[in-house]
Every structure is written in C-alpha cells, then in structure tokens.
Amino acid sequence: MKQCVNKNLITLKCVLFCFLSGVGCIFPFLPPHMLSLGLDRGEARLISAVAPCIALLGPALLGPLIDKLSVGRGSTGGSAGPSGSGSLLRIVTAICFILSALFYTLLLTVPYSHRHPVRRPQVLFMCDEQSAYVMQEVCKEDMRCNRWSGERTGVLAVGSCEYGCADPNMTWVKKPFTTNNPASTTLSPMYNSVANTTMLIETGNEDEWDYEEFPPHLCYNGKCMVYMQHEARLRLPLSLIAPEPLTDNETADSDWCTYKTSGPSKCTVPPQRLEDLYVNTDECTPAVRCQVLDPYDEPDGVLANAECRLVIGDPTYTFSTYFVIRVLADIWPTAGLALLGAACVIATRETSLGRGDVGRQLAFGTLGLAIFPPLAGLAAEQMPETPYVVPFTLHAVFMLIGALILLVDKHMPLSTPEWWWHTATGALALPMNAVRRYGAETAAVFAVVVLLGMLWSGIDSYLPWTIMELNKTASELNTTTLDMNTTATQIGLTLTAGALPAVPALLWAEALVDYIGHSNVFITAFTFYCLRYTGLAYSTDYTWVAVCEILEVFTLSLVWVTAVLYFRHLVPRKYTVTGQALPVIAHFCIGRCIGALVGGLVSEAPPLESARAVYRALGVAALVAAAVYLALYHLLLAPRCAARPVGPPHHLLQGLNANGASNGTYPPLRVYHEERSRKGHFRY
Structure with a gap:
C-alpha cells in the first residue's frame, strides 16, 4: 500500500510552504505599497508591466544553465558529481530565495514623496x-x-x-x-x-x-x-x-x-x-x-x-529608485518558482513504476498561501504608521527559512533526471535520439498559457485597488486618498479564498488532469475567467470579490499544475529545469506583463467604473478564447491526432513489451512515455 506521506519529500514540502507563504505575504500588498510611497497610478501601472518582462531573465537564464551543468555529471554509469546529487539545484534555488528577501526588503528604504491634490485657485x-x-x-x-x-x-x-x-x-x-x-x-x-x-x-x-x-x-x-x-x-x-x-x-x-x-x-x-x-x-x-x-x-x-x-520629497527619485529595486526583486521569486517546479518533477520520480506526486507537493505549499496573507494584513492594520513593514518582513523570514532548509538538507531527492528515468525491468533507458521532438505542440501550449497568464494578471495586478475603491464607495468617502490600513485584511483574504479550495484539488490534481485532459482544463479555465470578470464587473461590495476569488481554483491552481505536468511530458528529461521555466515565463512573465498593460487601461476618474468596463471587456475576451479553443481542439486537432497512429522503433517495442502486451500502435507521446507502463496514459 502506497504511503500517504513520502518521508523523503517532507523537506521539499516545507520549502514550498515557505516559498508560497513568503510570496503570499508580499504580492497582494505591492499595488497599494506603490501608491503609499507617492507614485501615481500611471507610474504604478508602468512598473507592474515592466517588472515581469525583466523577471523572465531569471528562469530564462538559470534553467538552461542548470541543465547544461548537470549534463554528463550525473548520468548512469558515471560518478555522481555535485550537480548529479542535486546540490546545484538546491544551492541556486536557495540563492534566489535570499536575493528575493534582500531586494523586497530594500523596497522599504525607498524615500517617501507626496503630490498633494491639485487645487485650482481663482x-x-x-x-x-x-x-x-x-x-x-x-x-x-x-x-x-x-x-x-x-x-x-x-x-x-x-x-x-x-x-x-x-x-x-x-x-x-x-x-x-x-x-x-x-x-x-x-x-x-x-x-x-x-x-x-x-x-x-x-x-x-x-x-x-x-x-x-x-x-x-x-x-x-x-x-x-x-x-x-x-x-x-x-x-x-x-x-x-x-x-x-x-x-x-x-x-x-x-x-x-x-x-x-x-x-x-x-x-x-x-x-x-x-x-x-x-x-x-x-x-x-x-x-x-x-x-x-x-x-x-x-x-x-x-x-x-x-x-x-505641493510636492513633498522628490517624486522622480522615488519612482526611479522603486523601479530599479522592484524590477530586480521580481527576478528572484520568478526564477525560484521555475526551479521549485523542476525540483517537484525530479523529486517525485515520475517513472514507469507509478504516477508522480507533483500536485501533493504543491497542495502542501498552497496551505501557506491560504494562511499567512490575511495574518500579514491583520498585523499591518495594527501598525497604521508603518503598515508594510510586517508583510515585507514576513516575506524575508519565510524566504530565509526556505533557503536554510535547501542548504542544510543534502539528502533531498534532486539527482539529475538521467539517473531516475528507467523502466520496471531496470534494464532499459530510452535513448534521447528516439524521442520525437514536439516543438509545435510545445509552442501551442506555451501560447495558451500566455493567454491564461494575461487573464490572471488582468485581475490580480490591480485587484487591491478595486477593493479599496469598493470600500470608498460603500463608506461614501469623497477623498482621493487610498487608505490601505482599513482593507489590508480583506486584501489578504482574497488569496485565502482562492487557495483553500485549491488544496484538495491539488491533492488529486494529477489523476484529475489525466482523466479530464489538459485541453479541457484550459477550456474550463477560460470559461471560469469569463465568470470571474463578469462577477467583478458587477460587484458592489467585497463579498462578491471574495466569491469571485474562490473560482481561482479553476483559473490558476489546476491550470498551473496542468502546465507543469504537460511540460514535464513534452520536454526531454535532460532539459527538465528549462522545461519547467517555460510555463513560468509564459504565465508569470509574458502573460503577466500583457495583463498588467490591458488591465491598466483604466482612466483616473472615476477609476471604479473604468475598471468595471475593462473587466467586462476581458470577460468577453475570455469567453471568445474558450469558444475558439474548444472548436479548434475538438473539431480539428483531436480528430487528426487520433487518426495518425505511429509505430515505435523495433528495439523500443521489445523493451516496452517486456512490461506487458502490445497492440502494435502507439501515438507519439505514448512511445515517449511508455504508455504500457503502470502509470497509465496521460491524456494529452
């Protein structure tokens, strides 16, 4: 009987818990923090759009670098070098955590400036x-x-x-x-x-x-x-x-x-x-x-x-200082997310012996995303003079704890992929030249993840501002000052509303995605984005916002684990880290940048009504994307792929037959991933 908890993966779960807790303590409070420093909304939107573009340098550079350094040092039959034991991946991930804690803490040192509301004298x-x-x-x-x-x-x-x-x-x-x-x-x-x-x-x-x-x-x-x-x-x-x-x-x-x-x-x-x-x-x-x-x-x-x-301080200096620190800070958690995705894929050992447990690792980490953001917001409300010290400090603490675990635990199962790719007989290792290249399919999934990232960013990049405006409207405030102190807990609870339903979903995510199919998961996500945007467009108070955030389990959690699993299957094992960097770049870099630009098309007066107009437009776009994807996949792509079975090479067929009977025909992915093994066919 399979154990519910793999003792070898406990430390990895703790690292994921610390990482997502740290991200949750800081991410929802960045939009109001920019305004509190005196930046206007135009400057804040510019930073929100540019930072993801610079952040893609982290996964884009570190992924191929780690894969390159790992090749040949941990292959079967060779000696286990430092990278072969997984120490390179652990050390680089720990460095990303430490740099994230450092740069985000530096944001607290950005000087304050304030532009008083313009007055028009007679x-x-x-x-x-x-x-x-x-x-x-x-x-x-x-x-x-x-x-x-x-x-x-x-x-x-x-x-x-x-x-x-x-x-x-x-x-x-x-x-x-x-x-x-x-x-x-x-x-x-x-x-x-x-x-x-x-x-x-x-x-x-x-x-x-x-x-x-x-x-x-x-x-x-x-x-x-x-x-x-x-x-x-x-x-x-x-x-x-x-x-x-x-x-x-x-x-x-x-x-x-x-x-x-x-x-x-x-x-x-x-x-x-x-x-x-x-x-x-x-x-x-x-x-x-x-x-x-x-x-x-x-x-x-x-x-x-x-x-x-009346201007207090130097707004130009405040903007430039914040801009530089922020774009540098966003690189490291983005890179850390890609490296942790690769660590989950490697550590769960998805082989012919059974299905991996990527979703279970992410589920444990998501608990931190559900617990600590509202606590950080509640603590911020108790310190009205310095409300952002607590969230930023918690982020640094969690990141440093996660880095410490990575540096101390040398037995974390992060050996290079070539070591653990094997069959049930232990005698056959698939040669890389037998792997069919899926470049077009990878590009197509990459583009879909970019669209989903754009829709995600269109909401989450500016949702705290929407909550503030709703609270101002409800309390009939006529001032233009945004008071974060009265809404910090609500902002944190939006992450809790989306993360709590994701925990049970992620526990059985791999089986669920295998049963439903990745395309149906993506189509469902587009549909639920339409519902989320429609709900936000007609929200009159915070309750409706929280209800819309519950749907994030379909638009982010299942989408993300699907992307991780799908790229795990598409990309050759020796490029595992690069393969896990691709969905991060697509969703949290390119998609986030486009979404911040589109979601930022909001006029200054009245901002709430303008934001609702943008939400309605993006809701229609999500519905159109779902319909187009549904038609293209089920009416065009799926029938064509099903009608073109491909026979495997003879030497591969012999090895596969060693594990069970063969019917002589295998679609490309089934050959690559040993469809006859006990892990079953992953429906892609």
Missing part, C-alpha cells in the same frame, strides 16, 4: 488705461506664487466684461459677478454683429471709435478686441511676466499674485460710462474687469499647468 482679470493685470489666488499650500522665467505666452478666455472703479485694495475687482450688476455692459445693435467686431479688431484705430454706449475694448500690443455680450467668450492673446520672488526678509502681504502683461496694454473707459457709474476719478481708477473662463483648461491657455501643487 483667477481675475482687470485692465485700466495703464496696463492689464491677471490676478491669481496665492497657493495656500506653500504661500507662493507660480513663477516662470521670461515670458509665458498664451490665451486667456474672458467673459462678462464690465466697467467699474478699481480702488487700491482691489475691492471691486474681487467682487463676484452678478447678472443684474448695473455696471455690466448694455450693447446697442451696432455692436451685436460679428462683422463690426472683426472691423474693430482689424483697424485698431481708437480715435474712430464711437464711445456712445461703448462696449469694453481690450487692447494689447496695438491690437484691440471688443467684448460682445452675445459671444459670451473672448480669447485674449497675452504674454505674462511672473512676479519677482520674495527675498528672505520679505513676507507676503497679499492673498493674490499679480501677473503683468509684457507688452503695452490698456482699456480706455469712455467719459459717458464714468458719468453713468458716478465714478470719482480722484478716489479710484476707471477700469474694466472680466470674468476668467476655464483658466487652466483653455486650449493654449497662458495659465495652463499653473494650478497650486
């Missing part, structure tokens, strides 16, 4: 016989005026122009505009036509103007424009000069910043208007004031990007 415009003035409220954040070197040229859109009396305190200029103001212009029919306006602008001859019921004329650099009430908007071309900065001994004595025009400008007020307004020219200055329209949004506006901004 803007006023006044013009008298001496000059024109644009006035802007002082930025209360830092009590400074917006300044620039030289002149700034652009357009100022104005409306509701009127005559009045400007006193030294600018009391009249600061008064709010009212439609019933007696000082507003009253235009005669001769000024209510575009033709007359154009004539006045082109002539620019002030002496010919009829001042009877004179509308406001705004003159700049010898050219005058007339405000016409029926037009509602007048675009004034201006060049402004910023005020001189205060010296160390000066203090601001006004709540307004005044910008003068660089060229000659004036507004002449006719005597008739002065009489109508009862203006005493000895006590005030006759002037024209206008309401400024959309000063920061007007195309080619002279005050574009002149809003009040």
